[in-house]
Amino acid sequence: MIRRGPLPPSLSPRETRKASAFLHSSNFDKDTAYIERGRLQGKLTDAELISQWREALTAQTDDVYSLPIRLLVEDLDSELRLRSILPPLDQMQDTLTKYLAAVDEARERLKREDPQAFRQHAARVQAEWDAYQASKRKPKQ
Numbered sequence: 001m002i003r004r005g006p007l008p009p010s011l012s013p014r015e016t017r018k019a020s021a022f023l024h025s026s027n028f029d030k031d032t033a034y035i036e037r038g039r040l041q042g043k044l045t046d047a048e049l050i051s052q053w054r055e056a057l058t059a060q061t062d063d064v065y066s067l068p069i070r071l072l073v074e075d076l077d078s079e080l081r082l083r084s085i086l087p088p089l090d091q092m093q094d095t096l097t098k099y100l101a102a103v104d105e106a107r108e109r110l111k112r113e114d115p116q117a118f119r120q121h122a123a124r125v126q127a128e129w130d131a132y133q134a135s136k137r138k139p140k141q
Contacts, residue, residue, distance in 0.1 A: 034078035
């Protein structure tokens with residue numbers, strides 16, 4: 001999902017810059033993969049693209065575990081970015097609030113019901129962050 005707007009206020013300015021760069025890097029990777037798969041949403045008009053993005057985001061909110069829906073949202077996000085179209089987040093605030101609550105609930109349920117899977121997921125996220133950080137370090141001379 002596209003993250004637009006400020007990061008949590010608990011982050012320092014330096015942490016905010018690093019987190020923002022990480023999110024942009026992740027989007028770049030997703031956009032590249034989307035292009036390599038043939039820009040499946042590329043034939044949609046701008047209006048159709050926005051409409052399908054709204055529908056997919058709503059569907060994702062109703063089923064946060066659905067991989068096909070998540071992948072569709074990511075493809076639609078990529079197509080929006082490639083066209084330099086900002087998604088109408090202001091029109092989707094209730095849906096986004098519901099989605100974030102559903103994700104939090106799913107994370108807490110996983111943590112409670114399958115602590116090992118939760119730790120594995122957290123380790124994967126940390127590994128992605130660490131790999132990104134390592135790729136950005138300049139060699140010392």
